[in-house]
Amino acid sequence: MKMKMSFRWYGESDPISLEYISQIPGMRSIVSAVYDVKPGEVWPEESLSKMKAQCEEHGLVFDVVESIPVHEDIKLGRGNVDKLLEVYCENIRRCAKYGVKCVTYNFMPVFDWTRTQLDKKAPDGSTSLVMYWDQMRGLDPLKDDIHLPGWDSSYTQAEVRELISAYSELGEEGLWKNLEKFLKKVIPVAEECGVRMAIHPDDPPYPIFGLPRIITCEENLDRFLKLVDSPASSLCLCTGSLGCAKTNDVVAMVRKYAAIDRIAFMHMRNIKIMEDGSFEERAHLSSCGSLDMFEITKALVENGFDGYVRPDHGRMIWGETGKPGYGLFDRALGATYINGLFEACEKSAN
Numbered sequence: 001m002k003m004k005m006s007f008r009w010y011g012e013s014d015p016i017s018l019e020y021i022s023q024i025p026g027m028r029s030i031v032s033a034v035y036d037v038k039p040g041e042v043w044p045e046e047s048l049s050k051m052k053a054q055c056e057e058h059g060l061v062f063d064v065v066e067s068i069p070v071h072e073d074i075k076l077g078r079g080n081v082d083k084l085l086e087v088y089c090e091n092i093r094r095c096a097k098y099g100v101k102c103v104t105y106n107f108m109p110v111f112d113w114t115r116t117q118l119d120k121k122a123p124d125g126s127t128s129l130v131m132y133w134d135q136m137r138g139l140d141p142l143k144d145d146i147h148l149p150g151w152d153s154s155y156t157q158a159e160v161r162e163l164i165s166a167y168s169e170l171g172e173e174g175l176w177k178n179l180e181k182f183l184k185k186v187i188p189v190a191e192e193c194g195v196r197m198a199i200h201p202d203d204p205p206y207p208i209f210g211l212p213r214i215i216t217c218e219e220n221l222d223r224f225l226k227l228v229d230s231p232a233s234s235l236c237l238c239t240g241s242l243g244c245a246k247t248n249d250v251v252a253m254v255r256k257y258a259a260i261d262r263i264a265f266m267h268m269r270n271i272k273i274m275e276d277g278s279f280e281e282r283a284h285l286s287s288c289g290s291l292d293m294f295e296i297t298k299a300l301v302e303n304g305f306d307g308y309v310r311p312d313h314g315r316m317i318w319g320e321t322g323k324p325g326y327g328l329f330d331r332a333l334g335a336t337y338i339n340g341l342f343e344a345c346e347k348s349a350n
């Protein structure tokens, strides 16, 4: 197969072993990061070389990083941005030195993904992550002391409030400007060391609590790709994130961006969008959710996609416990299903 199947691993603290991951049929690459260093600091080379060696011991390749986090001051364009950008570039160089070919990041203000519950029980007893509007409505981070599951707990409530007001002053156009500055500095370095930067879309792809969000829809992805028109500035196309807006035609987006070779990394998962725009994460199979995973795969294969793929978030099944979305069993089922789709699409195309 042309695409490279990968699996996210949280390093030594991950309850899932590399041995287990290597037993998933067709597994090739490990997606990981250096987790014990704060955003804005340089990653120790020893951590990278150790991770590379550990993966190799299990016949796996450590060649995808998710993520090198972008410091809030870079996104806000304040503080010592030049120094932070320098550190970011140094981290790309270091990753490349240890064999990394693809680096994922996002440009979401303050919070990464947003959900209202991480263990919603389905009728079959499995659990998954969900975002229900009736749990969101009425929450106001400027007034209430809210801690949505999964949000960075290192911020105090006062810090969150300060960040939210700084971002609302900045607005979408300000965020675009800071993203452009980031890319102009970082992409030439990525090009030099043979790394493709892959931006993760905003999850979900619309403003939450009035925070600006820009990596959301086809028009904005087009705008993003033009900021620095280079294969080193590509997309991490997350089907489950973009798919949460009914207005996004995920199959058409995959086809369009694969055709111009601007997808470096595919996050493949399925979600079910409800009437009111709420959504539930579901099993990967097309019939379990709102996305047509066959058409998505076909669009990739027909356009010669040869980047990385990972089964994104799985449900918790078979009594497994652990990091929500990142258990072994359902992600392994997802990988196997996705491998099947690719094999079928490739063989019928030949």
Ligand code: DNO
Residues within 6 Å of the ligand: 066, 067, 104, 105, 106, 112, 113, 200, 238, 267, 313, 325
């Ligand atoms: C969620 C992930 C995201 C992703 C970042 C990339 O499970 O897909 O947290 O890693 O947005 O920077």
